[in-house]
Each structure stands twice: as C-alpha cells, then as structure tokens.
Amino acid sequence: MDFSGKAPLDFARGRLFDYAAAALLASVLPWKTGGWGSLFATAVKLSSNKLRRAARAIFSCLSSSCYHPDVAARGKFITFEGLDGSGKSTQIEKLARALRSHGVPVAVTREPGGTLTGERIREVLLHSTTSGLSPLAEMALMFASRAQHIHEVILPALADGRVVLCDRFTDSTEAYQGAGRKLGTKPVLALHEILCGGLQPELTILLDNEVAFSVERARRRNRKHKNVRPDKDENRFEQESRTFFGRVRHAYLAIATREPQRVHVINARGTPQETHALIRELVRKKLKI
Ligand SMILES: Nc1ncnc2c1ncn2[C@@H]1O[C@H](COP(=O)(O)OP(=O)(O)O)[C@@H](O)[C@H]1O
Ligand SMILES: [Mg+2]
Numbered sequence: 001m002d003f004s005g006k007a008p009l010d011f012a013r014g015r016l017f018d019y020a021a022a023a024l025l026a027s028v029l030p031w032k033t034g035g036w037g038s039l040f041a042t043a044v045k046l047s048s049n050k051l052r053r054a055a056r057a058i059f060s061c062l063s064s065s066c067y068h069p070d071v072a073a074r075g076k077f078i079t080f081e082g083l084d085g086s087g088k089s090t091q092i093e094k095l096a097r098a099l100r101s102h103g104v105p106v107a108v109t110r111e112p113g114g115t116l117t118g119e120r121i122r123e124v125l126l127h128s129t130t131s132g133l134s135p136l137a138e139m140a141l142m143f144a145s146r147a148q149h150i151h152e153v154i155l156p157a158l159a160d161g162r163v164v165l166c167d168r169f170t171d172s173t174e175a176y177q178g179a180g181r182k183l184g185t186k187p188v189l190a191l192h193e194i195l196c197g198g199l200q201p202e203l204t205i206l207l208d209n210e211v212a213f214s215v216e217r218a219r220r221r222n223r224k225h226k227n228v229r230p231d232k233d234e235n236r237f238e239q240e241s242r243t244f245f246g247r248v249r250h251a252y253l254a255i256a257t258r259e260p261q262r263v264h265v266i267n268a269r270g271t272p273q274e275t276h277a278l279i280r281e282l283v284r285k286k287l288k289i
Pocket of ligand 2: 088089090167
C-alpha cells in the first residue's frame with residue numbers, strides 16, 4: 001500500500017473528473033444498452049452516488065490508470081488528538097453535526113477500535129484489569145487495530161467522498177507509547193510506514209490543555225460513566241502518573257512543531273462552544289468545508 005501523495009484527491013479536481021466521466025457515460029451507455037429508454041431505467045435503478053462511481057470507474061479505465069478505491073479517494077481525513085479528557089469526543093460530535101447540517105457526508109470513527117476486531121483490541125488495551133502488558137506489545141496492538149481500521153473503514157469512507165473524523169491516530173501512539181512509555185519516535189514512525197502505508201491526515205486537530213485539567217475532566221467523566229455502565233471500563237491509562245501525561249503532552253506539542261502544515265494546536269481551555277468555534281473556523285479555512 002502506498003497512499004503518499006495520491007489520496008485523497010482534491011474535491012474540485014474530482015468533481016471535474018465526474019462531469020467528464022458522466023458525459024462520457026451518457027454518450028456510451030445508450031449505444032451499449034440499446035437506447036435512451038433502457039439507459040433511463042438503468043439510471044433510475046442506480047443511486048446517483050453509484051452512478052457517479054460507475055462513471056468514474058469507466059473513465060479511469062479508459063484513461064489508462066485503472067480505477068482503484070485507494071487512488072481515487074476524494075474525502076478528507078481529519079484526526080483529533082490530545083490527552084484523555086481534552087474534549088476530543090465532545091468536539092468531534094459538534095463538528096460532525098455542523099458539517100452534516102451543511103450536507104457534508106461525514107464518517108465518525110475512533111482508535112483504538114472502529115472495527116469489530118479493533119473494538120476487541122480496544123478492550124484489551126483500555127480495560128483496567130489488563131496488567132503486565134509490555135510497552136512493545138501495547139504499541140503492536142495499537143497498530144494492529146489501526147491497520148484493520150484503515151483497511152476496513154478509513155479508506156473506503158475516503159473513497160466514498162466522506163469527511164472522516166477520527167478520534168486518535170498515529171500521533172497518539174507517538175505521544176503515548178513513543179514518549180509516555182519511552183519507546184521513542186523512530187519505531188512508531190517506522191511501523192506507521194509499514195502498516196499504514198504512510199497514510200496521513202489532511203488535518204490534525206490537537207486539543208491542548210494543562211495535564212491537571214485534562215486528567216481531572218477525564219476522571220470525572222469516568223466516574224460518571226462507571227455509574228451508568230459499570231461493565232464499560234476504559235480506565236487503564238488513567239492509572240498513569242502526572243509525569244507520564246507530561247511526557248505525552250510534550251510529545252504532542254513537538255509533533256505540532258515538526259509538522260505545522262498538518263497539526264494545528266487548539267486551545268481547549270474554553271467552553272465546549274468556544275473550542276468548537278475555533279475548530280469550525282480552522283476546518284473552513286484549511287479544508288474549505
Ligand atoms: N470545554 C470543556 N469544558 C468543560 N468540560 C468539558 C469540555 N469539553 C469536554 N468536557 C467534558 O470533559 C469530559 C471529557 O471530555 P471528552 O470529550 O470525553 O474528552 P476526550 O474524548 O478527549 O477524552 C466530558 O465529561 C465532557 O463533557
Ligand atoms: Mg473520547
């Protein structure tokens with residue numbers, strides 16, 4: 001798998017591509033299907049999205065490079081990062097609602113998890129009764145979940161033209177396992193290259209707040225959840241020390257300095273609505289959606 005520089009393609013280019021393909025389809029199909037009547041029947045049977053994709057497939061094959069969902073991806077990949085309790089889930093929900101209200105197709109997903117296999121791995125990784133997991137095993141499980149997630153959810157959604165909002169991605173592994181567990185950045189980036197084909201988000205929103213604030217918010221939320229869903233225990237990382245989370249935050253900010261084009265730090269100290277307004281503005285400016 002090699003996605004670097006190929007996916008996702010720009011929306012505008014894709015649209016132009018669609019119109020050209022639709023025109024081509026319109027001229028070829030009547031001849032292939034025996035007239036306009038049967039073409040109309042075929043068109044009614046297909047949803048407009050399917051028609052669009054079929055048109056693109058034909059056009060791609062005729063224009064030498066054959067259609068492949070990985071290459072033809074046209075959505076946008078946005079990841080949310082930050083400490084537990086920084087407000088990722090809250091903000092993803094708000095952004096998803098805002099984009100959908102403008103008719104933008106959105107897929108919301110998370111890591112570890114996002115697939116049936118991934119959710120099982122998530123339980124092992126986050127359940128507070130999981131003990132003695134080595135840092136390397138922890139990193140490997142994170143990537144196992146991610147590789148499946150990319151294959152089963154992220155790439156198909158991008159190929160379908162969706163905006164994918166993903167709660168955590170490889171930056172989390174670099175921050176938690178690389179810095180928190182002291183495995184270093186190098187093995188994380190090497191595994192990312194091998195197992196994720198170097199897939200990078202167009203935009204990463206890093207919600208930043210002081211460690212104490214985030215940890216306190218997460219603890220409060222977890223206590224609340226425990227009363228509602230005692231079976232749902234995702235508190236293993238909560239047992240870590242303030243110095244561990246200090247290393248995680250520091251690593252996140254270092255990633256943002258290293259990749260300023262992709263990673264944008266958002267001050268997450270305000271109210272949920274204030275933070276949402278900052279994110280909405282950033283997404284509008286950077287991705288034009
Ligand atoms: N800006 C905010 N101010 C105060 N509380 C917040 C804010 N954003 C989220 N919360 C609350 O803090 C807790 C953690 O937020 P959450 O979105 O679950 O964080 P994360 O997904 O990053 O772990 C939740 O109980 C949430 O309602
Ligand atoms: Mg969350």
